[in-house]
Amino acid sequence: MNTETSKKPNVNLIKGQTIKGKWHHHSYYVIRKLGSGAIGTVYLCVHHNQQVALKVSKQSTSISSEVNVLKGLKKVQGHHLGPSLIDVDDFIAPNGHVYAFYVMEYISGDSLPDFIRRNGQDRLFTLLMGFVKDLDMLHRQGYVFGDLKLDNLIVSRNPVRLRWVDVGGTTLIGRSIKEYTEFYDRAYWQMGTRRAEPSYDLFALAMVVLRIYYPNGFTKGSNPKKILQQKINLAISSPSIKQLLLKMISGEITEANQVKDFLVHYFTREKRKRRGATKRNDEHYYPLLEILSILTISGGCYLYMTLFM
Amino acid sequence: MKTGTLKQILLITDGCSNQGEDPAQVATIIAEQGITVNVIGILEDDDTEEPTGLLEVEEIASCGQGVSQIVYKQILSQTVQAVTKQAMTETLQGVVNQELKQILGNQQTMEELPPEQRGEVMEVVDELGETCDLEVLVLVDTSASMANKLPTVQEALIDLSISMNARIGRSRFSVYQFPGRKKAIHQLVDWTGKLDSITAIFSKLASGGVTPTGPALKEAMHQFGKKSLRRRFLPNEYGNIEEA
Numbered sequence: 358m359n360t361e362t363s364k365k366p367n368v369n370l371i372k373g374q375t376i377k378g379k380w381h382h383h384s385y386y387v388i389r390k391l392g393s394g395a396i397g398t399v400y401l402c403v404h405h406n407q408q409v410a411l412k413v414s415k416q417s418t419s420i421s422s423e424v425n426v427l428k429g430l431k432k433v434q435g436h437h438l439g440p441s442l443i444d445v446d447d448f449i450a451p452n453g454h455v456y457a458f459y460v461m462e463y464i465s466g467d468s469l470p471d472f473i474r475r476n477g478q479d480r481l482f483t484l485l486m487g488f489v490k491d492l493d494m495l496h497r498q499g500y501v502f503g504d505l506k507l508d509n510l511i512v513s514r515n516p517v518r519l520r521w522v523d524v525g526g527t528t529l530i531g532r533s534i535k536e537y538t539e540f541y542d543r544a545y546w547q548m549g550t551r552r553a554e555p556s557y558d559l560f561a562l563a564m565v566v567l568r569i570y571y572p573n574g575f576t577k578g579s580n581p582k583k584i585l586q587q588k589i590n591l592a593i594s595s596p597s598i599k600q601l602l603l604k605m606i607s608g609e610i611t612e613a614n615q616v617k618d619f620l621v622h623y624f625t626r627e628k629r630k631r632r633g634a635t636k637r638n639d640e641h642y643y644p645l646l647e648i649l650s651i652l653t654i655s656g657g658c659y660l661y662m663t664l665f666m
Numbered sequence: 667m668k669t670g671t672l673k674q675i676l677l678i679t680d681g682c683s684n685q686g687e688d689p690a691q692v693a694t695i696i697a698e699q700g701i702t703v704n705v706i707g708i709l710e711d712d713d714t715e716e717p718t719g720l721l722e723v724e725e726i727a728s729c730g731q732g733v734s735q736i737v738y739k740q741i742l743s744q745t746v747q748a749v750t751k752q753a754m755t756e757t758l759q760g761v762v763n764q765e766l767k768q769i770l771g772n773q774q775t776m777e778e779l780p781p782e783q784r785g786e787v788m789e790v791v792d793e794l795g796e797t798c799d800l801e802v803l804v805l806v807d808t809s810a811s812m813a814n815k816l817p818t819v820q821e822a823l824i825d826l827s828i829s830m831n832a833r834i835g836r837s838r839f840s841v842y843q844f845p846g847r848k849k850a851i852h853q854l855v856d857w858t859g860k861l862d863s864i865t866a867i868f869s870k871l872a873s874g875g876v877t878p879t880g881p882a883l884k885e886a887m888h889q890f891g892k893k894s895l896r897r898r899f900l901p902n903e904y905g906n907i908e909e910a
Contacts, residue, residue: 380780395748417777418755421788428785445781455777457784532796533832539744544828551832 365415368456370400376411376458378446385411385460392508395536396423396525401463409443410463410522417447417457419525422535424459426500426527438495439524440464464513464522470569472512481569482598484512485562486620488519492558493613496530501553503528504536505561507568528553540564540574546581549608556611563605567592597623671799672754673701674732675886676746678819679807680708682722683879686850689722692883693730701890703730703883704753706745708815709738726879731757739815743822747829750802751795758794762787799836802826805851805886808843808868809877816868827861840889841867844882851885 370376376385385402392399397414414420427442444460466472473481495502504526511522526536534542534551543549543560551557567585568574570592578584585606593599601619604610610619675696683689693703707723720736727734733753737745763775766787776787804826806812806819823841830837838857841864846852854867 395744416752417784418759418788418791421781421785422792424781425785425789425792445785447781457781532834533829544825544832545743551829553832 365454365456366452368398368413368415368450368454370398370413376402376413376448378444379448379455380446381444383444383446383460385409387411394523394525396420399523402460404443404460408463408465409460410440411458411460413448413456413458415454415456417455420445420457420459423525423527426524427459427461429500430495430498430524438491438498439521439527464511464520466511466513466520469507469510469512469519469565470572473569481566482620482623484517484519485566486617486624489562489613489616489620491520492555492562493617495527496555496558496613499530500527501530501534501555502526502558502561503534503553504538504541505558505565506538506541507565510565530554540568543606543608546577546585546606548582548585548606554611555613556608559605559610559613559616560608562616563602566602595623597626671801672757673890674750674753674800674802675701675703675730675805675883676750676802677703677705677726677805677807677879677883678708678746679705679723679877679879680710680812680815681720681807681809681877682718683877685876685878685881687880687884689879689883690725690729692880692887693726693732696883696887697729697731699887699890701730701887702732702753702757703727704732704749705730705734706742706749707734707736708742708812708819709736711738722879726883731760739818742815742818743825746822746826750800750826750830754795754798754800755791758791758798762791762794796833797835799838800830800833801838801857801890802830802840803886803889804839804841805882806841806843806854806868807877807879809845820864820867823861824864831860842882842886842889843868844885845876845878849885850878850881853889 370387370390372387372389374387376387377383383404385404388401388403390398391401391410396416396419397412399410399412402409402411412420412423424442424445427439430438440461442459442461446459447455447457449455467475492502502521504523505521509521509523511520512518513520526534528535530553532553534553534557537551539545541561541564542551543557544551548560549556567588571588575584575588586603589599589602589606593602601616601623605616610616696703703726705723705727707720709720723736724734733749733756735745735749759776766774766776776784779787804823806816808816823839827837827839836859838859839855839861840853840857841855841861842851842853844851855861855864
């Protein structure tokens with residue numbers, strides 16, 4: 358009984374295959390594989406001329422768990438927290454085994470590194486500002502995202518927003534994190550526990566930012582905290598962002614809202630600084646303008662006098 | 667609902683047993699006692715396909731009602747905690763399925779419920795997995811070929827303890843190596859709530875090519891019995907862990 362899951366072969370859908378639900382009888386036409394994780398594989402499918410993402414796994418229990426999370430988020434939507442759930446069902450594969458799957462909204466867009474390469478570093482922190490607002494809302498609903506990493510984020514186009522696409526690691530606050538990735542996991546860096554708390558996500562978010570600067574990652578070495586501090590100091594030029602990241606990895610910041618406030622503060626200060634800089638430039642021209650205008654007026658007077666008087 | 671304690675043996679090995687009883691058979695007996703046997707087989711870095719020696723891994727886990735996984739040592743940490751958690755869920759699912767059969771009759775299991783009801787049952791399973799107590803006996807093959815993998819194994823065990831201690835329920839671990847010098851297994855760490863502080867526990871390596879997996883498993887099974895006996899005499903032991 359117990360080994361049923363382990364014996365089941367991994368499911369592999371091919372382009373052009375049609376998946377028909379056993380319970381709700383909806384059909385999904387497979388277009389291509391979007392990606393696969395520890396739990397299952399996500400495919401891009403078409404249903405009623407609409408693109409959808411379909412996640413299928415041999416572990417029906419994990420699918421059920423994820424669906425429970427998506428339903429929990431759905432209850433309070435209005436504001437889009439993660440992809441919305443469309444359908445849950447089973448399908449019988451040609452090999453005779455039954456696989457559980459669920460269907461969610463397909464979010465198309467660019468990966469965060471691609472987006473930044475195209476639009477510049479500055480956009481990163483504006484995107485983050487919107488993102489921590491969502492994160493804060495998620496935390497207020499009693500969940501922690503858990504497996505926060507570049508692969509699970511997408512910059513949607515219309516409107517341009519940073520969004521999460523996989524809720525496989527989303528865990529009720531107070532429980533143990535369901536799914537994680539070493540590089541983004543604070544326990545791996547010996548910077549805290551693996552218990553689901555808002556600060557767990559904030560650590561991972563700081564690592565997301567670092568990962569953009571270090572696409573291949575780095576290992577923890579013998580003094581993980583020192584390595585992290587070094588990498589932050591080397592990558593980030595702005596002292597205030599540096600400070601923010603250091604606070605996020607040390608757990609000093611415990612709420613997503615604090616990150617948002619920090620970023621808002623950072624932007625207004627930057628803007629003021631920039632405005633200040635342009636003003637000084639203008640002032641630089643003022644004496645020149647004055648002399649010029651005096652010269653033109655007096656020149657005009659001189660001409661008028663010599664010509665007409 | 668009181669869940670009691672889930673008991674697991676986690677066998678970490680890199681090869682085939684070559685001495686004593688058939689480990690798969692021993693695993694069947696252990697499973698009968700309500701103890702799950704999970705097996706992780708470690709590949710050499712230069713192995714491109716699964717070597718025949720590791721075929722046994724799947725068989726032992728299957729007989730022991732547990733989970734098996736064959737991995738390279740780089741991802742051992744993640745695997746150890748994932749296997750432990752998956753085995754917990756499967757065991758609990760088995761318990762829930764038993765209940766379902768009693769309530770609904772015939773051969774009804776979770777997998778056969780409509781997705782909506784399955785989700786509700788899953789919520790219960792998740793809740794149980796988070797709150798139940800867990801005991802894991804880690805049995806590490808320390809035959810000569812494992813030497814270069816042991817530091818990674820140790821790291822993975824510390825990581826396992828971090829993961830399990832983040833749960834609401836209590837977790838306890840003990841670590842044994844095999845073959846022991848005189849007995850089938852040799853105790854490295856007695857039952858403890860946290861493995862964070864273990865350093866260089868695998869200092870003594872057994873030389874020679876014997877891998878008595880079967881006898882080692884059998885001996886490991888008895889360690890669960892022994893502990894409960896001792897706990898009856900030392901009620902304080904458990905109390906201390908609770909505080910930690």
